[in-house]
Each structure stands twice: as structure tokens, then as C-alpha cells.
Amino acid sequence: MAESFVLRSLERVVEIRMRGRAAALADRARQAWSRCLTDATPDGPPIEVRWRPRRPSSRSSTHVDAGTAGAVLELLSQAVALAGIEHGAGRLVMLHACGVADPDTGRTVVLAGPSGMGKSTAAVHLGRRWGYVSDETVAITEDQRVLPFPKPLSLIRGERWKEQVSPDDLGLVVPPQELRLGAIAILSRHPEGLTIVERKRRTEFVAQVAPHTSYLGELDRPVHRLAGLVEPEGGPILGYRSSDGLESLVHQLMEVPG
Amino acid sequence: MRVTLASGLEDLYVDSDGTAVVMIDNAVLALSKLSTIVLQVLSAHGADGVESGDLWEIVRHAVGDPPGDVDGEAVVAGVLRQLQTAGLARWVAER
Numbered sequence: 001m002a003e004s005f006v007l008r009s010l011e012r013v014v015e016i017r018m019r020g021r022a023a024a025l026a027d028r029a030r031q032a033w034s035r036c037l038t039d040a041t042p043d044g045p046p047i048e049v050r051w052r053p054r055r056p057s058s059r060s061s062t063h064v065d066a067g068t069a070g071a072v073l074e075l076l077s078q079a080v081a082l083a084g085i086e087h088g089a090g091r092l093v094m095l096h097a098c099g100v101a102d103p104d105t106g107r108t109v110v111l112a113g114p115s116g117m118g119k120s121t122a123a124v125h126l127g128r129r130w131g132y133v134s135d136e137t138v139a140i141t142e143d144q145r146v147l148p149f150p151k152p153l154s155l156i157r158g159e160r161w162k163e164q165v166s167p168d169d170l171g172l173v174v175p176p177q178e179l180r181l182g183a184i185a186i187l188s189r190h191p192e193g194l195t196i197v198e199r200k201r202r203t204e205f206v207a208q209v210a211p212h213t214s215y216l217g218e219l220d221r222p223v224h225r226l227a228g229l230v231e232p233e234g235g236p237i238l239g240y241r242s243s244d245g246l247e248s249l250v251h252q253l254m255e256v257p258g
Numbered sequence: 259m260r261v262t263l264a265s266g267l268e269d270l271y272v273d274s275d276g277t278a279v280v281m282i283d284n285a286v287l288a289l290s291k292l293s294t295i296v297l298q299v300l301s302a303h304g305a306d307g308v309e310s311g312d313l314w315e316i317v318r319h320a321v322g323d324p325p326g327d328v329d330g331e332a333v334v335a336g337v338l339r340q341l342q343t344a345g346l347a348r349w350v351a352e353r
Contacts, residue, residue, distance in 0.1 A: 203271070203279040203288045210286035217284045223271045226286075227279065 004046070005029070007036040009084030010092065010139045010147050015046040016076070022051040022064075025072055032073065032164040033080075035150035035174075044087065047079050061086050070161030077152060077164050081137050084149065089215035092139040092147070093225055095184070096212045098123040099133030099146065101175035102254055106131075108146040108179045109253045110138045111238065112212040113187035118243070120153050120162075122187070124170055125243035126250055131175025132167045137214075140229060146179035183236075183253040184209060184229055190239025198237045202227060205235035260350050261338060262307035263300040267346065270297070282345050295320045296337050300347055307350050310338060 003018045003026030018026045030037065049064040049072060057066040059075040061083040066072040085094055097112040098119040109130075113119055123135035134149040141147065152164035186209055200208060206226045216222045236253070240246045268281040276291035289297065295317050300308060308316065314331040323330075341347035 201273070201275065201277060203273050203275075203277040206271070206279045207286050207288035210281075216286070217268065217281065221269050221271075223269045223279045223281050223286060227271045227273070232274065 005033075006038050006040065006042055007033050007080055008038045008040065009036065009080045009151075010088050010094075010137070010149055012084045012087035013038060013040045013043045014080060014083045015042040016049060016080070017046050018049045020050060020052075022049045022072055025049075025051065025069055028069075029073060029076060029164075031169070032077075032152035032166050034166045034168045036080075044083070047076070047083065049076055049079075068161070070159055070163070073152075073164045074154065074161040077154060081149070081151065084139075085137060085214050088139055090218040090220075092141060093216070093219065093229065094137060094139045094214040095209070096136065096214070097138040097184075098126075098135045099138040100126045100130035100250065101133050101146070101148075101179050102182075103131050103173055103175065106146075106176040106179045107182035107254060108133055108138075108175075109182050109250050110140075110146070110184045111187050111250075112138075112184060112209055114212065117187045117189065119187065120155055122243050122246055124153055124155070124172070126247060127167065127170070127172035129247065130173060130250070130254070132172035133175055133179065140181055142225070144181045144229065146181050148175060148179060150175075181229060183231070185236045185238045185249075185253060186212070188237050188239050190241060198239075199234050200237060201234045202230045202232060205230050208237070209235070259310050260307040261300065261310050261313070261342075261347050262303070262305060262350050263297065264346050264348050270301075272298070280346065285345075287344055287346075290337075292317070292321060292333070293337050293341060296334065297341065297346060300341075310335070310349075313338065 001023050003023040045062050051072045053067045059079045064075045095112045097110045099110045101108040120135040135153045139147040154162040157163045266282045270280045272278045278289040278294040314334045
């Protein structure tokens with residue numbers, strides 16, 4: 001028994017095959033991925049998904065094998081993202097970041113940062129006012145278009161595995177189809193509360209944002225590509241403590257002319 | 259001792275303020291204005307490299323004379339050590 005559906009992951013179209021016991025999770029997975037479902041034809045190998053209790057968990061861009069429902073769904077999110085990222089290597093600047101877009105103009109603010117910095121939490125909060133682009137991976141083309149990746153948000157809700165929640169179920173705003181890069185900022189926890197902690201000169205900012213990218217070295221002239229995405233006067237490191245204050249910072253970045 | 263640009267430099271972006279950012283061995287590093295000038299001098303001299311003792315005289319045309327109490331040669335020597343540590347410059351045997 002198998003259930004399948006097709007998702008868009010950045011520029012990749014990937015079929016998900018939920019095999020055996022995992023087929024029972026297909027409806028939950030479809031719901032979580034509601035904004036990435038597509039009728040397009042897959043353009044590469046599928047992701048084979050299996051739910052087998054008492055086996056070690058593993059995942060790649062072509063398979064998921066996990067022992068619990070929560071693990072299957074979280075590893076599926078990682079596998080789908082990985083499929084899109086591997087496909088974009090050498091062409092796209094791909095940032096570990098959440099992104100939100102102005103619902104009218106498509107101007108997109110990208111907040112880059114490591115795991116645990118609160119990107120998903122920020123996306124949930126900011127996505128109720130601005131269009132939800134992604135909570136994890138933001139990809140930018142050579143002509144500075146932003147590719148939406150409205151994956152399920154990975155939320156910690158007390159269980160071992162992060163819950164995968166559809167942006168539709170969270171009431172997040174749908175962004176316009178055409179997204180342009182507005183600004184990139186780096187997220188940083190700041191113990192004294194919310195402020196733009198520091199605006200780094202462009203070269204320093206590029207060096208600080210580089211660790212939050214995937215496959216940067218695969219690009220032609222990689223630091224030129226990154227530098228081209230940063231304003232000449234540099235880029236901000238956003239210190240923040242709560243998502244409430246983050247909203248005013250993002251508002252400022254949305255207002256800056258692109 | 260002569261010093262040359264290391265071979266692993268993958269990309270160098272020099273900004274309008276004279277600072278730079280480089281990728282070497284998949285690591286990305288920001289460089290000060292003086293480090294950028296030194297790196298560009300090394301790049302211009304290719305495989306032959308530059309006698310390290312001559313480097314200050316070469317770069318002072320670009321950076322100007324330092325304040326009276328600053329030893330330009332020592333500053334450049336420090337920059338060279340930083341570039342070497344970062345893998346951007348390497349010492350070579352006399353030719």
C-alpha cells in the first residue's frame with residue numbers, strides 16, 4: 001500500500017511516496033504541506049517514506065525511515081527541504097532563514113540565523129501581518145527574486161519531534177506570487193531587549209551571513225553574489241528577545257527602499 | 259623571506275570602502291582595508307611573491323604615512339601573520 005503526492009520545494013518538484021504503514025500519515029502530511037502541493041510533473045527521484053517502529057531514524061533527499069509518526073513527519077520536512085536545496089546548488093543563494101513579504105509589493109525581508117534562534121517562532125508571529133515565505137530556507141535567484149518555500153512550520157510543542165503545522169492552520173498571510181529581495185538581517189538573541197544592535201559594514205556582514213548559507217561554495221564568485229544582496233551601507237544584526245519587538249524591526253526593513 | 263598569495267583563494271570581493279571579503283577553502287573572511295591592500299599586492303606579484311621586508315614600502319604609497327609613533331613595518335608584519343594564519347598568504351623559499 002502506498003499513498004503519493006507531489007510538492008514544490010524551491011525549484012524542485014518532488015513526489016512523496018508514503019509506503020506501508022506511513023500511508024496512514026499521508027493525509028496529515030498533505031495538510032501540513034498544503035501550500036506546497038502541486039500538480040506539476042516531478043523532475044527527479046521521489047522521496048520514499050517508511051514508518052517502521054523500533055528502527056533507527058534516517059533521512060536523505062530520497063528517503064525517510066522513522067519509528068514514530070512525529071519522527072516521520074519532521075524528517076519528511078527535512079528531506080523535502082534537502083531535495084530543494086541540493087537541486088538549487090550552484091545556482092541559488094540559499095539562506096537558513098525565515099522570510100516574510102509585503103502582501104502588496106512582494107518586498108521580502110529575510111532573517112538568517114542558526115537553528116534554535118527562533119526563526120519558526122518569528123515566522124508564526126510575523127506571518128500574521130506579512131506574507132509567509134518560509135521558516136527555514138529562503139532561496140534567492142541571480143536576479144534577486146525570492147523563491148517561496150511555504151513549508152509546514154516546525155514548532156516545538158513539548159514533544160520530542162517538532163510538530164509540522166500548515167501555515168494555513170496558523171492563519172498566516174499568503175504572499176504575492178512575485179517576491180523580490182528587500183533586506184537580509186541576521187538574528188541574534190539580545191539580553192537587553194529589542195533593538196537593531198549593530199549595522200555591520202557590507203564585507204563584515206557578508207562574512208557573518210555566510211555560515212547561514214547552504215552550498216555557497218558551489219556558486220560562481222560566491223562572495224560577489226552574497227555582497228550583491230547587501231545594501232552598500234551594510235546589513236543589520238538584529239538583537240531581539242521576543243517576537244513582539246521583532247515586528248517593529250521588520251517594519252523598518254520593509255520601509256527601506258529596495 | 260618572500261611571501262606569496264596562497265593558492266586556495268576562491269573569490270575576493272573588494273568593496274568601495276577598501277575593505278574586502280574572501281572565500282578560501284569554503285570559509286568566508288572579512289578583511290580590513292590594509293589587509294586588502296596587502297592581499298592585492300601579493301596577488302599582483304604572482305608566484306614570485308614579495309620580499310616581506312619590502313612590503314611596507316610598497317603599500318605605504320596606498321595607505322600613506324602613519325602617525326609618527328606607529329611603526330608601519332610592524333603593522334604590515336602583523337597583517338602578514340594574520341593573512342598567513344587565515345591561509346591567504348604563505349612563505350616561499352628564496353629564488
